[in-house]
Amino acid sequence: EVQLVESGGGLVQPGGSLRLSCAASGFTFSSYSMNWVRQAPGKGLEWVSYISSSSSTIYYADSVKGRFTISRDNAKNSLYLQMNSLRDEDTAVYYCARDRKWDYYDSSGYWGQGTLVTVSS
Amino acid sequence: EIVMTQSPATLSVSPGERATLSCRASQSVSSNLAWYQQKPGQAPRLLIYGASTRATGIPARFSGSGSGTEFTLTISSLQSEDFAVYYCQQYNNWPPLTFGPGTKVDIK
Numbered sequence: 438e439v440q441l442v443e444s445g446g447g448l449v450q451p452g453g454s455l456r457l458s459c460a461a462s463g464f465t466f467s468s469y470s471m472n473w474v475r476q477a478p479g480k481g482l483e484w485v486s487y488i489s490s491s492s493s494t495i496y497y498a499d500s501v502k503g504r505f506t507i508s509r510d511n512a513k514n515s516l517y518l519q520m521n522s523l524r525d526e527d528t529a530v531y532y533c534a535r536d537r538k539w540d541y542y543d544s545s546g547y548w549g550q551g552t553l554v555t556v557s558s
Numbered sequence: 559e560i561v562m563t564q565s566p567a568t569l570s571v572s573p574g575e576r577a578t579l580s581c582r583a584s585q586s587v588s589s590n591l592a593w594y595q596q597k598p599g600q601a602p603r604l605l606i607y608g609a610s611t612r613a614t615g616i617p618a619r620f621s622g623s624g625s626g627t628e629f630t631l632t633i634s635s636l637q638s639e640d641f642a643v644y645y646c647q648q649y650n651n652w653p654p655l656t657f658g659p660g661t662k663v664d665i666k
Contacts, residue, residue: 472655474602481645481657481658481659481660482594482596482602482645482647482657482660483657484653484654484655484656484657487653487655496652496653496654497653498653498654499654532601532602537604537613542649542652543590543592543607543608543649544592544604544607544613544647544649545594545602545604546604546613547604548601548602549601550600550601551601
């Protein structure tokens with residue numbers, strides 16, 4: 438069974454940093470690209486970042502470019518999101534999501550339960 | 559960036575009735591469109607990819623159609639567990655992956 442478990446969320450002051458983790462199990466993590474998607478309270482879904490299976494390709498939403506860094510450790514079956522220079526508008530539940538297929542993106546087939554990041558003074 | 563819009567924002571439907579949700583893209587996304595269902599306090603769940611292919615385990619009452627810029631998600635006979643928010647997402651031209659604002663299906 439595919440499982441994705443996020444952790445690392447919490448309360449942080451504006452300008453602060455936080456590192457999110459996503460522990461994967463139930464599939465060959467090193468074969469799949471991954472995404473981070475966030476959802477502000479009461480709002481819709483917003484794509485944040487993508488990383489290919491080998492980390493060779495990385496993309497960011499303009500809203501986080503230069504502040505967030507996605508990475509993965511295939512040996513540890515883990516995905517990360519380093520978030521720096523946090524702003525009030527980064528407050529959201531952050532989900533990690535696995536591509537449905539291993540070879541190209543055609544949807545996010547599996548999602549974690551999310552971890553809440555609150556940016557507030 | 560491709561902008562996705564959804565209508566209506568809220569759809570009130572009685573159990574057993576048919577629900578039709580619309581999604582529109584600001585430019586053609588071919589058939590590279592997915593639909594997700596999200597219930598309160600839960601993560602999104604993939605329903606449809608490729609505009610019309612049901613994901614594993616999704617009941618046949620869910621169907622997707624359309625291509626280009628106009629798409630439809632149809633729930634043929636609403637069950638109690640189907641009351642949720644539904645999002646469309648394009649993956650034809652990315653980054654960024656873009657989602658619609660969602661349609662909330664609630665009980666009439």
